Amino acid sequence: MLENIRLSFQGIWSHKMRSFLTMLGIIIGIAAIIAIVSTITGTNEQIKQNLIGAGDNNVNVQLYMGDSTYEIEYSGIPEGVPVITREVLEEIRGVEEVKDAALFVSRDTYNTIYHKNTGITGGKLYGVEKEYFDVCNYIVKSGRVFDDGDVSNFRKVAVLDEDSAETLFSGEDPVGKTIEILKEPYVVIGVVTKSSKFEPVINSMDDYYMYAQRSSGGVFVPYATWPGLYGYDEPQKLVLTVNNTEDMTAAGKKSADILNSYLSVTDNTIQYKAIDLLEQAKEIQELSRSTNTMLIWIAGISLLVGGIGVMNIMLVSVTERTQEIGLKKAIGARKSRILGQFLTEAAVLTSLGGLFGVIVGIILAEVISKLTGTLVAISAPAAVGAVVFSMIIGIVFGLLPSYKAANLNPIDALRHE
Numbered sequence: 001m002l003e004n005i006r007l008s009f010q011g012i013w014s015h016k017m018r019s020f021l022t023m024l025g026i027i028i029g030i031a032a033i034i035a036i037v038s039t040i041t042g043t044n045e046q047i048k049q050n051l052i053g054a055g056d057n058n059v060n061v062q063l064y065m066g067d068s069t070y071e072i073e074y075s076g077i078p079e080g081v082p083v084i085t086r087e088v089l090e091e092i093r094g095v096e097e098v099k100d101a102a103l104f105v106s107r108d109t110y111n112t113i114y115h116k117n118t119g120i121t122g123g124k125l126y127g128v129e130k131e132y133f134d135v136c137n138y139i140v141k142s143g144r145v146f147d148d149g150d151v152s153n154f155r156k157v158a159v160l161d162e163d164s165a166e167t168l169f170s171g172e173d174p175v176g177k178t179i180e181i182l183k184e185p186y187v188v189i190g191v192v193t194k195s196s197k198f199e200p201v202i203n204s205m206d207d208y209y210m211y212a213q214r215s216s217g218g219v220f221v222p223y224a225t226w227p228g229l230y231g232y233d234e235p236q237k238l239v240l241t242v243n244n245t246e247d248m249t250a251a252g253k254k255s256a257d258i259l260n261s262y263l264s265v266t267d268n269t270i271q272y273k274a275i276d277l278l279e280q281a282k283e284i285q286e287l288s289r290s291t292n293t294m295l296i297w298i299a300g301i302s303l304l305v306g307g308i309g310v311m312n313i314m315l316v317s318v319t320e321r322t323q324e325i326g327l328k329k330a331i332g333a334r335k336s337r338i339l340g341q342f343l344t345e346a347a348v349l350t351s352l353g354g355l356f357g358v359i360v361g362i363i364l365a366e367v368i369s370k371l372t373g374t375l376v377a378i379s380a381p382a383a384v385g386a387v388v389f390s391m392i393i394g395i396v397f398g399l400l401p402s403y404k405a406a407n408l409n410p411i412d413a414l415r416h417e
Contacts (some may be wrong), residue, residue: 018313019313019349021309022306022313022349022353023306023349023350023352023353023356024306024309024353025302025303025306025307025309025353026306026310026354026390026393027306027356027357027360028302028306028357029300029302029303029305029306029357030303030353030354030356030357030358030360030361030386030387030389030390031357031360031361031364032302032361032364033300033303033361033382033386034357034358034360034361034362034364034365034378034379034382034383034386035361035364035365035368037296037382038362038365038376038377038378038379039368039369039376041376041377041378041379042365042376042377057241057242057244057245057247057248058136058137058239058240058241059239059240059241059242059248059252059255059274060237060238060240060274060275061237061238061239061240061256061259061272061273061274061275062237062238062272062275063078063081063235063237063270063271063272064269064270064271064272064273065267065269065270066269070270072234072235073107077234077235078235078265078267078270079265079266080263080264080265080266081235081265081270082235082262082263083233083234083235083236084103084235084238084259088258088259088262089101089103091258092240092258092259095251095254095258097242097243097247097250097251097254098241098242098251098254098255099240099241099242100131100135100240100241101135101238101239101240101241101255102129102131102132102134102135102238102239103128103129103132103223103236103237103238104126104127104129104132104223104237104238105126105127105223105226105236105237106124106125106126106127106237107124107125108122108123108124108125109121109122109123109124109125109219110122113125113164113179113180113181113219114168114179114180115168115174115178115179115180118167118168118170119168120164120167120217123163123164123167123217123218123219124217124218124219125181125218125219125221126220126221127220127221127223127226127229128146128221128222128223129146129151129223130145130147130148130150130151130222132220132239133145133159133192133220135239135240135241136194136239136241137194137241138161138192138193138194138195139192139193139194139195140191140192141162141192141193142173142175142190142191143159143175143188143190143191144189144190145159145189145190145192145220146159146189146220146222150222151222151223151224152224154224154228155222155225156185156187156221156225156228157186157187157188157189157221157222158179158181158186158187158188158189158219158220158221159188159189159190159191159192159219159220160174160188160191160192160217160218160219160220161191161192161217161218161220162191162192162193162217163217163218164218164219165191165217166217167217174188174191175188175190175191176188176189179219181219181221182229182230184228184229186221192220223236238259238272240252240255249274251274252274252275253274255272255274256272256273256274259272303389303390303393306350306353306393307393307394307396307397308397310346310349310350310394310397310398311397311398314342314346314397314398314402317342317345338402339402341402342398342402343394343395343398343399343402345398346394346395346398346402347391347394347395347398348394349394350390350391350393350394350397351387351390351394353390354386354387354388354390354391355387357386357390358383358386358387361383361386362378362383365378
């Protein structure tokens with residue numbers, strides 16, 4: 001085998017230009033497939049990150065009516081939906097995929113939060129437990145977050161995120177200052193920010209609106225003071241954090257099932273569901289799968305053309321080396337030896353083409369990324385698979401010339417001019 005490989009490289013090197021032109025079809029086909037697969041993988045990862053963020057691994061579970069979220073401010077408190085107790089929360093924390101969990105309530109803010117004459121429009125007001133900030137990966141930028149004293153004494157204190165702090169105070173330090181929430185005074189005790197700031201890649205208006213809906217400013221107050229703002233207790237929402245992104249779906253479903261087991265509603269459409277961002281990302285990725293598959297098949301056509309080119313050149317090589325084959329057979333070379341030599345040469349030729357194709361494909365993917373701003377992710381399995389596939393092409397298309405060489409009559413071969 002090693003001798004066959006050595007002879008293959010010797011033959012390729014002695015006909016450099018012809019070998020390169022033979023490999024060109026393989027190089028183009030493999031490069032196109034690597035570039036397409038890398039772009040597809042990168043785009044899918046971009047979709048996932050734009051929806052989920054980089055490493056948050058948070059899942060929200062909340063009450064639904066049918067396919068829409070249950071809006072308490074419009075529909076009122078639903079009968080048969082109890083407030084989530086600490087015991088139920090601990091049960092959810094015991095789910096295998098759940099790392100931690102916290103309860104919260106929220107409202108969209110429209111002219112309800114002010115500092116002097118400046119208000120927040122389009123943000124959110126949250127009523128949270130003190131562990132909420134840890135679960136959602138917030139860190140304190142200035143001041144502090146809620147403590148047990150704030151909760152037990154029903155203190156009217158608030159924590160702002162960076163967006164709401166900038167909106168209300170325009171760069172001033174808000175800690176110690178007073179804001180109005182539904183005309184109630186709340187003292188700002190801290191400003192928080194996400195522990196890992198994520199900026200999505202935005203390539204379209206759809207990407208912009210998807211992210212803009214999730215990046216509005218937030219104001220947090222202790223959950224204990226929430227009934228003072230809205231006049232009643234209400235069913236909470238649940239936020240989970242999981243160890244890795246792939247556990248998000250399972251964690252959300254199991255937690256929703258636990259909460260639904262405590263419901264006694266007459267309307268069966270009212271139930272807890274997880275907001276499955278991972279599943280949304282997969283659905284979006286699925287929409288482009290047929291187009292992506294078609295592109296790969298089109299690129300594969302050039303591999304077929306390259307394979308035919310390999311077969312043609314190998315037939316030429318057999319013709320050129322007819323006397324050499326005849327001499328080998330005359331001194332006792334078996335058919336299997338001749339067959340193996342030519343198959344090895346075809347496999348080596350296409351494998352080199354595949355290797356060069358992978359390199360060109362990676363370069364092409366990076367160029368596409370620079371020109372279009374599209375995220376790319378080089379797939380190692382795709383690269384290895386491309387080289388192996390190119391080797392298989394060499395063996396398949398080299399089989400006919402190799403078989404022809406192995407079956408030459410030694411006397412006729414020696415007489416060949």
